[in-house]
Amino acid sequence: MTTPLSAYLTLALILFCIGLYGALTKRNTVIVLICIELMLNAANINFVAFSKYGLIPSIHGQVFSLFTITIAAAEAAVGLAILIAIYQNRKSVHIDDYQSMKH
Amino acid sequence: MNGEFVAFIVLAIVAISGGIWMLNLTKVVHMVVSLVFTFLSIAGLYILLSAEFVAAVQVLIYSGAITIIMLFGIMLTKHQDHEKKGSTRKKIFLFASILAFAFSIYIGIYNLDIGQEGTDLHVNNTEQIGIALYTHYVIPFELTSVVLLVALVGAIILAKKEEKEEKQDT
Numbered sequence: 001m002t003t004p005l006s007a008y009l010t011l012a013l014i015l016f017c018i019g020l021y022g023a024l025t026k027r028n029t030v031i032v033l034i035c036i037e038l039m040l041n042a043a044n045i046n047f048v049a050f051s052k053y054g055l056i057p058s059i060h061g062q063v064f065s066l067f068t069i070t071i072a073a074a075e076a077a078v079g080l081a082i083l084i085a086i087y088q089n090r091k092s093v094h095i096d097d098y099q100s101m102k103h
Numbered sequence: 104m105n106g107e108f109v110a111f112i113v114l115a116i117v118a119i120s121g122g123i124w125m126l127n128l129t130k131v132v133h134m135v136v137s138l139v140f141t142f143l144s145i146a147g148l149y150i151l152l153s154a155e156f157v158a159a160v161q162v163l164i165y166s167g168a169i170t171i172i173m174l175f176g177i178m179l180t181k182h183q184d185h186e187k188k189g190s191t192r193k194k195i196f197l198f199a200s201i202l203a204f205a206f207s208i209y210i211g212i213y214n215l216d217i218g219q220e221g222t223d224l225h226v227n228n229t230e231q232i233g234i235a236l237y238t239h240y241v242i243p244f245e246l247t248s249v250v251l252l253v254a255l256v257g258a259i260i261l262a263k264k265e266e267k268e269e270k271q272d273t
Contacts, residue, residue: 002105002107002108002220003107003108003111003151004216005215005216005217006212006213006214006215006216007111007115008148008152009212009215010209010212010213011115011118011119011148013205013208013209013212014119014122014205015118015119015122015141015145017201017202017204017205018119018122018123018125018126019122020201020204021126021197021198021201022122022125022126024197024201025193025194025197028131030131030135030173030176030177030180031125031131031134031135033173033176034134034135034138034169034173035125037165037169038122038125038138038141041141041142041145041165044145044157044161045145045148048148048149048152048154048157049152051152051154051224052152052153052154052220052224053216053217053220054217055217057219057220057222057224059224059231059232059235060235060239062154062156062157062224062228062232063232063235063236063240065154065157066156066157066160066232066236067243067247069157069160069161069164069165070247070250070251071247071250072164072169073164073168073169073251074250074251074254075254076169076172076173077172077254077255077258078254078257078258078261080172080173080175080176080258080262081257081258081259081261081262082261083176083180084176084179084180084261084262085261085262087179087180088264093180
């Protein structure tokens with residue numbers, strides 16, 4: 001008995017939901033950023049799982065997950081730079097304090 | 104119950120419990136460190152899925168680089184270090200809606216089983232990825248390097264203090 005595809009998909013679903021819940025409820029901006037990284041990771045598990053157990057198993061799923069990891073790293077760096085730039089103005093990292101574009 | 108399934112169960116439990124700890128701990132640094140367990144066990148899952156190169160990249164980028172850069176972000180921004188409590192009603196509403204979302208996706212995937220298992224993915228895995236990157240994906244690969252360069256320059260410009268305007272003000 002090998003591990004079925006649905007087990008990997010379910011694990012990725014659970015991790016995605018944990019990341020989504022954290023990104024929507026946590027008040028610290030750094031934690032919100034790293035929760036988004038967790039959601040991207042769950043999507044990567046799906047890519048690699050389908051590259052092995054999908055309709056046409058091939059290497060392309062792994063290559064695509066490499067591209068996703070690259071973009072995620074760039075996104076983390078830019079997000080953190082924006083966070084530091086806001087922190088220099090507002091002296092706060094709580095996401096409730098960033099609402100000057102709300103109205 | 105063979106060894107692969109047992110390894111999958113152990114790695115899945117470690118990954119999910121890392122996420123649960125991240126949600127429940129109160130100190131920010133502890134949250135980031137608990138997510139390292141999740142990232143490492145995801146790397147183990149990639150090895151189970153015969154993607155050794157992606158597993159190595161996962162360890163290097165996620166549990167190395169991104170965790171360290173997030174710790175830098177926590178250390179550089181001084182704050183009260185504890186999570187404020189949000190409103191409980193909003194959390195319950197969000198939890199219920201995410202549970203409904205997860206259940207509706209789970210109905211779609213719980214007995215999904217398509218096709219055949221890839222058998223030659225683990226043979227010279229890095230070589231296969233390299234050949235695919237430099238033949239079929241050359242243009243996206245080069246565009247990715249441009250994206251990384253732009254992100255690097257943009258991050259430096261954003262995080263730098265604007266000294267000229269301060270001098271003009273004084």
